[in-house]
Amino acid sequence: MFIRGGVAWKRANAVVQASVRVERRRSLSTENGAQSGRAGSFSATGGKHKRESDKQFLISVLESSATNRDAKGYINTFGSSSSAGPKKTSAFTTVVQDGFRGQNEAPRFVQGPVRVSMVDDGEIPHIAIVKLKDPQKWDDPLLDGIARTITRLRDLGLRSVIVLDCDTGQGEGTQRQALSQQTDRVIRAIGQYGSPGAEMVSSAIWKSARESQSVSSVYSSDVHVGFGQGFNTPIRHGHIVVVPPRALCEETMAYAPADPNEVVFALAQFFSGLQVNSRSNVGERTEGSLSGHTRKGLVDRIIIIDPIGGIPANGYGDGARVFINLEEEFTKLEVALTQDEANLLGDANANHLDNLKLVKKALAILPSTASAVITSPAEAANLRPSTTQTNQVSGGPLVGEVKTRRWQNPLIHNLITDRPIYSASLPIGRVKPASRNPDIASARMPTTTLAKKGLPVTIFPDTRLGPWIPPTPGKPRLRLTDTCIDLPRLVHLIEDSFNRKLDVDHYLRRVEDSLAGIIIAGEYEGGAILTWERPFGVDEETAFRTGRLVPYLDKFAVLKKSQGAGGVADIVFNAMVRDCFPKGVCWRSRKNNPVNKWYFERSCGVRKLPESSWAMFWTTPEAATSEQLMGDYEDVCRNVVPSWDDTKPAD
Secondary structure, eight states: OOOTTSHHHHHHHHHHHHHHHHHHHHHTTOOOOTTOOOOSSOOHHHHHHHHHHHHHHHHHHHTOOOOHHHHHHHHHHHSSOSSSSSOOOOHHHHHHHHHTSOGGGOOOOOOOOOOOSSOOTTOOOEEEEEEEEOGGGSOHHHHHHHHHHHHHHHHTTOEEEEEEEOOOSSOHHHHHHHHHHHHHHHHHHHHTTOSSOEEEOOSSEEEEEEEEOBTTOSOOEEEEESOTHHHHHHHHTTOEEEEOSEEEETTTOOEEEOOHHHHHHHHHHHHHTOBOOOTTOTTTTTSGGGSTTOOOOEEEEEEEEOTTOSOBOSSTTSOBOSEEEHHHHHHHHHHHHHSGGGGGGTTHHHHHHHHHHHHHHHHTTSOTTOEEEEEOHHHHTTEEEOHHHHHTTTSSOOOSOEEEOSSOOHHHHHHHHSSOSSOTTSOGGGTSOOOSSHHHHHHTSOOOEEEEOOOOEEEESOGGGOSOOOOOTTSOOOOTTSTTSOHHHHHHHHHHHHTSOBOHHHHHHHHTTTEEEEEEETTTTEEEEEEEEOOTTOOHHHHHHHTOOEEEEEEEEEOGGGTTSTTHHHHHHHIIIIIIOTTOOEEEEETTOTTHHHHHHHSSEEEEOTTSSEEEEEOOTTGGGOHHHHHHHHHHHHHOOOOBSSSSOOO
């Protein structure tokens, strides 16, 4: 993170100002499309508006809580062209890259070539498919804020294709008029932030009498991209594309309304090269680089900006779910959103379910690195209701006054870090603001959900039958050598995560009669081994009979390549505290372990054990008020014998 006013901050600001000046000169010569969003010439007032916007954008990037790993991941993805020749590094990318060097190094800031608006012929652009739900209900400041965010995503390397969803519930004529008005509004709003602006593409979406084929064979639809050049040319020239949900019917050669969700999916198929060519794919076969199933763009994000916000959390007033592992959670959420007793939100639940199904369908055909963000207009614009509004939240409808938020824009933060602002495994109490009025607290909760295709989670014993309970002494129990567990891969996971050799024989002997269960994420990309431990001096029979067997997290591991990305650690931790040990679990970590901050945020308490190198953590709510429980926890954490095949201190 940059320190405001510091050397890195000043140098970064100078780079941005230089980038703005070059961009202004370039904007005068950029080739424009038929419906460019350039609202007149780039006037002095417009230039001042854009410079102030650039300044605020710079601040939002510099104040992001990204880590070195986040920065490297972003730079590797968006920092340079994939085409041959010299790499072109964006000024904003340079800011991010230099911002994560050590503050004490006083790094020499080297400005490379500034960002170019046009995409090279050999370069595959990074694409976000953005659906705007009910923009006719947004006031101008809100739409302007969203336009600013979308423009900033382009500055950071992500080009947006916007699909409008303006369901007025009225006749087709009124619907068509509303759609035309909102298309113009969006284009004008984007045009305020410089050129190239936005361009409407209305002739590229086609509709056939029969469902079109897909290479993936996962889904099929009668809506498809019939004229690919309608998208390729404006995107190559740096425009943001706006797509009204209307399709050209191949049989009648007339335009008709199209389902916006089907348009989003058709775009995902087209850019990913998964749409099978038909007679309607005009020009596709004759252009070598665009023929067949060649990928036209890298679809990195599906973004849904909807007034109802992200997928709701379990409890009323808890805001949106921060993260969804679709592989594991989709069915549960689908059931929850369709149950009558869950319909506290009324008709909104049906819309939430539609959004959830759309991202599931789209991400199914995209690479595993792609993700979907569902958020509210206020979050996307980085705006929130004023203090007066939140104090009067239950007194009537809110009016249009908004204030700029001080915290990160969820879309920009996610692009840089590939994570939500709040970790998915944080307890809700660490996110939810304190307020005596539950309505006010709810209004201030985050409304953004990040969804990924995710990983399957395998748990032994199966928690679908209930949380884990201590097995009766002498009865058969799970072993790490059972055929359901791939022991070599498990050992590799542990050794790769901890970067040290495990004494496998010693470890197997140690947990042979205490193993509670094991959690595996994906193909052994992450996992946890948990045990039932006895306090020192208490035999197994007595500990079982008196309820003193301690649920203990013995190993928590994530492959290095999966650390800090994809939410693997959050997935494993959530499975542990929600499914396996919902009443609580304890573990230990060396006092100087860098991961302790992560542990601390997710625990109910921590205690540094005197005369030892250990810190003890627990998620049991009542542990701190039970002297015997705390004593048992401490005894276990002090006396568990490590099983490393080296002389280094245990982790």
